[in-house]
Amino acid sequence: MLLSINSLFVKSVSHRTFSYCKKDLDLLFAKTCDCYININYVKILIQHGNIQAASISSLLYCYSTKAKTLVALLPKLTDSRVLLLKEHEIAFSSIASIVKSIYSNNIATAIEEVLNTTLVLQANGAYTLLPQLTKVLKYYKCSFGNIANILRGVKSNIGAVLSELLQTIRKFQST
Structure with missing residues (x-):
């Protein structure tokens, strides 16, 4: 061919x-x-x-x-999940800025961590945005670009750090 x-x-x-x-x-x-x-x-x-x-x-x-x-x-x-993030105005450039400090052989794994942390698989097989992230983005008017700026330089456990950050933002905004 x-x-x-x-x-x-x-x-x-x-x-x-x-x-x-x-x-x-x-x-x-x-x-x-x-x-x-x-x-x-x-x-x-x-x-x-x-x-x-x-x-x-x-x-x-x-x-x-x-x-x-x-x-x-x-x-x-x-991955279709990347397109879903775009629908929620989360640009891949923000994800790239988070994972670019990871060693090159772990970048794909780091992207997978971000996808797994930001999206939830529903019983019907469809993905939706994590409820915590939805709240942070829509109700608290915090852009994912700002979240990405905070996470730049994280070299491991990106998913865990992102989850912790989302919880912290929610707690901070609730007070």
């Missing part, structure tokens, strides 16, 4: 262009197997158009592990 790789890197949607670093993606395809799976993830990522290339690039700072990190990140970046 021949596929124009260049067509994967730029997608124009409603007069906006999303560019993805060709060098990083070339490295991904050159250094990893499962090339077709990776291409499908990239296609999904471009179709969703919800994650800026700069957010992804900010997580790929170690050249020697870029391809491995990107392979681990692609399933997380295309």
Whole structure:
């Protein structure tokens, strides 16, 4: 199957262009197997158009592990939960700013922790925003970007620290 790789890197949607670093993606395809799976993830990522290339690039700072990190990140970046967060005005760039201080081989796990902490799986199989987070965002008018700024530099247990922070904000706002 021949596929124009260049067509994967730029997608124009409603007069906006999303560019993805060709060098990083070339490295991904050159250094990893499962090339077709990776291409499908990239296609999904471009179709969703919800994650800026700069957010992804900010997580790929170690050249020697870029391809491995990107392979681990692609399933997380295309996860439907990331789209759900966007619906609640939580940009992936905020999540990226939280996890970027994590060592590159643990970034995908850290993103999973954030997703597991911010979203709750309901009995019907659908995800919803954590009630505590909903309260903090809507009723207390605290943006997730502000929460992300507080969490920058946390190097482990991001989920636990985020949960604790949400509880603290709720307690503070209740008084």
